[in-house]
């Protein structure tokens with residue numbers, strides 16, 4: 183049922199224990215995915231987006247990774263309390279995953295047909311014959327020409343875009359309720375990228391699957407997402423509908439991200455903004471707002487205290503002290519610039 187929560191993650195805490203010390207990679211992250219919707223999780227490399235999502239189904243290497251707190255409810259089941267064996271049957275059967283690089287995710291020594299049928303035989307308990315029929319059906323659903331012939335071929339006989347289609351076929355073969363797509367189009371050229379995104383969109387409608395899209399690319403997000411979570415330094419900086427984020431971004435980091443996206447069809451040329459500085463070292467997480475050293479609005483309070491989530495109307499939340507009523511004078515200055523970012527914030 184649309185609007186009903188399928189996945190509900192609360193206060194997730196994940197650390198990695200390395201020889202150099204503890205990296206607090208995910209610091210109290212909460213998000214949810216409704217049935218039938220696409221949630222995009224965006225942010226720079228190392229912001230914790232992949233770790234946050236992969237931790238929900240314990241896909242991170244443990245050790246050195248450790249889930250130190252939080253709850254993950256999926257379709258009414260508490261995934262954090264599940265045994266590895268039970269979780270294995272959820273992964274693949276109820277939650278499908280597409281990784282960034284299909285060449286390393288696919289087994290080069292097995293035909294693609296066998297890689298699709300494996301999951302069907304294991305999770306759906308289909309006979310070899312039934313699994314083969316379903317696998318050929320899936321190859322044709324992801325628009326791979328000559329699916330019967332392609333079923334017998336190896337990954338190296340497919341182009342990059344076709345391999346990503348095979349990954350999508352594998353991930354969706356058991357009719358999962360949720361599909362996790364981690365940078366699904368990175369490394370593909372622009373036209374193939376557009377085809378893969380169109381394919382994901384049409385399959386979502388056909389199969390009624392919810393999607394979590396993990397990406398650093400706001401162009402990809404604008405094509406698919408219903409709601410967006412923007413992450414920075416292991417925390418959620420801003421969350422809201424696509425409209426909230428693209429047209430009414432309120433967090434200085436989100437605004438800076440939007441200003442750094444090139445828009446080819448804009449009539450007036452503008453300078454692309456590179457966000458100065460680098461994200462903080464999560465070996466020693468900052469006491470206050472992690473964006474403070476790069477933020478032109480930083481106030482004294484930002485350095486010493488973490489901002490909470492301020493409500494900005496509907497499902498829009500912003501973790502920034504500028505949203506505090508006491509920061510009205512700073513916000514006024516901020517509003518003029520936010521309007522500017524919003525005017526350019528449309529989908530590329």
Ligand code: SF4
Pocket residue numbers: 433434435471472473474475477478479480481484489501502503504
């Ligand atoms: Fe900038 Fe302060 Fe907001 Fe952080 S809390 S983004 S430093 S204004």
